Amino acid sequence: MGHRYHLLPSRLRKAVMEEIGKVSNPVWKFFASVKLTIVFLVLLAIFSVAGTMIPQKEGAMEFVQRLNPTTFNLMDFFGLFDLYHAGWFRFLIAMLVLNLVVCSLERFPSAWKRVKARPSVERTKPFEELPDTLLISTERGYQEALGNCLNLFKKRFSAFRSEETEYGTFFLAEKGRFSPLGVYIVHLSVLVILIGALAGSFFGFEGFVKIPEGETVDSIMVRGGNQSLSPGFEIRCDKFTVEFYENGSPKEYKSEVTFLSGGKEIEKRDILVNHPATFKGITFYQSTYEKVAGKELRIKLRKGLDEDLETIDAEIGKKMELPGKEGFFQILDVRHMGTVPAALVSVEIQGAEPTRFWIFEDFEHIKSRLPAQMINSPKFDPAAFKPYTFLLLGVQERYATGLQANQDPGVPVVWAGFILIILGFIVTFFTSHQTIRMFVENKGKKTVIRVTGSASRNRPALDRDIQRLAEDIRSLFAA
Amino acid sequence: MTSSAIISYLTFVYFLAFVFYLVMMVMGRRLPGTLATYTLLGSFAAQTAAIILRWQESYALGMGRAPFSNLYESLIFFAWTLVLLYLIVEWRTKNKSAGAFVTPLIFLALAYASFSPNISSKIMPLIPALKSNWLITHVITCFLGYAAFALSFGFSLMYLFKGNDSANNTASFLRLIPARGILDELNYQMVVIGFLMLTLGIITGSVWAHSAWGSYWSWDPKETWSLITWLVYAAVIHSRLVRGWKGRKIIILCIVGFACVLFTYFGVNYLAGLHSYATS
Numbered sequence: 001m002g003h004r005y006h007l008l009p010s011r012l013r014k015a016v017m018e019e020i021g022k023v024s025n026p027v028w029k030f031f032a033s034v035k036l037t038i039v040f041l042v043l044l045a046i047f048s049v050a051g052t053m054i055p056q057k058e059g060a061m062e063f064v065q066r067l068n069p070t071t072f073n074l075m076d077f078f079g080l081f082d083l084y085h086a087g088w089f090r091f092l093i094a095m096l097v098l099n100l101v102v103c104s105l106e107r108f109p110s111a112w113k114r115v116k117a118r119p120s121v122e123r124t125k126p127f128e129e130l131p132d133t134l135l136i137s138t139e140r141g142y143q144e145a146l147g148n149c150l151n152l153f154k155k156r157f158s159a160f161r162s163e164e165t166e167y168g169t170f171f172l173a174e175k176g177r178f179s180p181l182g183v184y185i186v187h188l189s190v191l192v193i194l195i196g197a198l199a200g201s202f203f204g205f206e207g208f209v210k211i212p213e214g215e216t217v218d219s220i221m222v223r224g225g226n227q228s229l230s231p232g233f234e235i236r237c238d239k240f241t242v243e244f245y246e247n248g249s250p251k252e253y254k255s256e257v258t259f260l261s262g263g264k265e266i267e268k269r270d271i272l273v274n275h276p277a278t279f280k281g282i283t284f285y286q287s288t289y290e291k292v293a294g295k296e297l298r299i300k301l302r303k304g305l306d307e308d309l310e311t312i313d314a315e316i317g318k319k320m321e322l323p324g325k326e327g328f329f330q331i332l333d334v335r336h337m338g339t340v341p342a343a344l345v346s347v348e349i350q351g352a353e354p355t356r357f358w359i360f361e362d363f364e365h366i367k368s369r370l371p372a373q374m375i376n377s378p379k380f381d382p383a384a385f386k387p388y389t390f391l392l393l394g395v396q397e398r399y400a401t402g403l404q405a406n407q408d409p410g411v412p413v414v415w416a417g418f419i420l421i422i423l424g425f426i427v428t429f430f431t432s433h434q435t436i437r438m439f440v441e442n443k444g445k446k447t448v449i450r451v452t453g454s455a456s457r458n459r460p461a462l463d464r465d466i467q468r469l470a471e472d473i474r475s476l477f478a479a
Numbered sequence: 480m481t482s483s484a485i486i487s488y489l490t491f492v493y494f495l496a497f498v499f500y501l502v503m504m505v506m507g508r509r510l511p512g513t514l515a516t517y518t519l520l521g522s523f524a525a526q527t528a529a530i531i532l533r534w535q536e537s538y539a540l541g542m543g544r545a546p547f548s549n550l551y552e553s554l555i556f557f558a559w560t561l562v563l564l565y566l567i568v569e570w571r572t573k574n575k576s577a578g579a580f581v582t583p584l585i586f587l588a589l590a591y592a593s594f595s596p597n598i599s600s601k602i603m604p605l606i607p608a609l610k611s612n613w614l615i616t617h618v619i620t621c622f623l624g625y626a627a628f629a630l631s632f633g634f635s636l637m638y639l640f641k642g643n644d645s646a647n648n649t650a651s652f653l654r655l656i657p658a659r660g661i662l663d664e665l666n667y668q669m670v671v672i673g674f675l676m677l678t679l680g681i682i683t684g685s686v687w688a689h690s691a692w693g694s695y696w697s698w699d700p701k702e703t704w705s706l707i708t709w710l711v712y713a714a715v716i717h718s719r720l721v722r723g724w725k726g727r728k729i730i731i732l733c734i735v736g737f738a739c740v741l742f743t744y745f746g747v748n749y750l751a752g753l754h755s756y757a758t759s
Binding site (some may be wrong): 035037038041042044045048049051052053056084197206245248249250251253254272273274275276283285286287401406413414415418421422425429467 | 686
């Protein structure tokens with residue numbers, strides 16, 4: 001049989017040609033298959049399982065050491081230590097997306113046609129072979145019965161159509177006409193979520209700041225690389241507190257921070273776990289904390305090894321005169337070496353190179369742990385500047401808060417996708433396209449009313465509704 | 480009496496309900512079925528009371544938190560949602576045969592919670608990460624999803640038991656199980672409810688993770704396994720669209736899906752991750 005497309009109107013011909021083009025295009029046909037969807041879904045599931053079994057990223061360090069080089073190289077080549085970010089895993093997701101798009105495009109036109117279709121009101125076929133329960137006969141006159149039925153139908157359905165013929169009147173109400181579109185909303189929302197995730201990975205960053213109490217930072221360390229980034233403002237940690245329950249488990253971590261711009265205080269915020277703070281598009285999350293040395297410390301000066309001179313409360317950077325007025329000394333740095341507090345002392349005499357050495361709070365402990373040549377080096381000699389011996393009595397401790405600092409412009413898009421997917425599910429699974437029909441027939445002395453309907457899903461629910469409608473009509477005429 | 484004592488007694492009551500359902504199936508009598516339903520209703524009421532009591536106990540200890548935050552409490556809540564969902568299904572379908580397949584799961588969940596030496600029933604305070612309004616919505620949606628999938632698993636087993644030629648089945652056990660077509664439909668309805676709830680669970684978890692850890696998705700094992708479960712049930716839903724895939728193939732996918740649910744729930748605890756507080 002020959003095709004005679006040239007006889008069709010041009011618009012229709014174009015549509016038919018496109019349709020044929022689609023059908024005969026093998027690539028299109030391949031991706032329009034729901035079987036393929038199942039294959040992709042199951043494959044993604046299987047590879048995701050692999051990703052939870054093989055240690056990933058930082059966690060892989062220990063595992064990798066137990067592998068022989070060939071296995072390691074092979075696994076590394078396939079990106080198995082960062083599987084979810086591997087090219088082939090992304091490719092598989094892209095293929096599923098392509099499959100989803102093609103399947104949706106393939107089926108959407110017919111769904112749209114169903115939505116747009118206006119079933120004709122005057123049809124007798126649906127009313128054939130109805131059970132007795134859906135058929136009501138009354139002695140009342142046609143006009144009166146019709147009026148009663150019209151009122152009831154009006155009360156039940158906000159919108160309906162009716163058509164009058166010489167033998168009776170037909171009514172038709174439709175519910176959930178958009179139900180067939182639900183699945184396309186779901187598919188669209190999956191795309192929206194993935195677009196949001198992509199936007200985040202292209203235009204966002206994940207970073208980290210560590211701020212000791214009282215200090216201000218103006219750069220963020222970006223994760224996955226050694227660069228740091230300047231957010232264009234400064235963050236000061238005013239105070240960090242940690243509370244514990246009686247059993248020792250943590251109760252609350254809180255960082256009180258101030259955001260500054262050019263040294264000017266802009267905003268004060270409290271950051272807690274589950275309560276991040278956003279400033280100029282960057283969100284700060286309570287992540288870690290540690291104890292660090294503060295700026296204040298107490299030292300003791302001795303003459304020789306055993307003659308105590310004085311105890312001094314010092315501060316980093318504050319110059320103090322030596323007891324014998326030979327010159328000045330100051331503390332340049334305070335930090336923990338391992339767990340032991342240490343301070344860097346600098347003794348400065350006019351016209352001479354400064355003498356610099358570290359002193360420790362628990363020197364005996366350090367001695368036992370460090371190699372002899374290190375201990376004997378002048379850099380660790382508390383008596384490096386004669387005749388004095390410097391002793392570190394204590395260092396003020398303070399907290400440093402660790403805040404995760406992220407920017408992700410994709411988040412609102414992902415959230416929109418979440419809302420859309422919920423809406424789509426509700427439309428797909430909990431609405432149904434129902435048509436409810438009523439036919440009031442004029443049989444001279446009698447009037448016969450019939451009700452029926454059809455539903456795209458959940459037929460039993462519709463049957464119950466129709467049954468109830470019939471009962472209401474019956475009781476209308478029984479009274 | 481403390482809430483955990485009530486729960487450990489209830490373990491035996493649920494076992495009794497299981498025995499009643501089993502007797503009903505084997506004998507084909509009405510009475511054991513009625514007894515089973517009333518036993519189930521009674522223990523459900525008692526369990527509801529126990530959960531509320533545990534909530535109050537946490538207030539008495541000065542913590543005041545919803546009882547959904549560790550493995551013990553989650554098992555209790557899982558059993559509770561399973562009973563609730565099963566009772567609704569039994570009432571709607573007017574068929575009690577699924578009870579024989581679902582009550583063992585309820586019994587096992589409670590027995591594991593009450594008698595495993597690795598699980599503590601002590602009421603512990605909430606760590607900072609769990610102090611969020613999302614805790615309740617996240618847990619409720621996830622566990623309703625798990626319960627729906629557990630019921631789907633029950634219907635899948637019944638489907639396999641039922642066999643093809645139901646007309647020749649004279650054993651009351653098989654006669655009482657609905658026809659395969661009905662089981663298929665019931666199974667699908669459970670999968671749909673479970674899928675919707677799992678999606679809501681993942682979404683609420685994701686929004687929560689965003690405010691707690693700064694990232695809505697970080698491929699944490701529990702997250703990943705919930706996605707795996709989601710993918711498998713997405714495959715189940717799509718496979719109904721493939722011609723000729725009604726029945727056995729879908730049933731097998733559903734059983735795989737429930738295995739994924741179990742792994743998401745229990746197995747993941749053996750893998751390191753951010754959800755580690757749910758282990759004890």
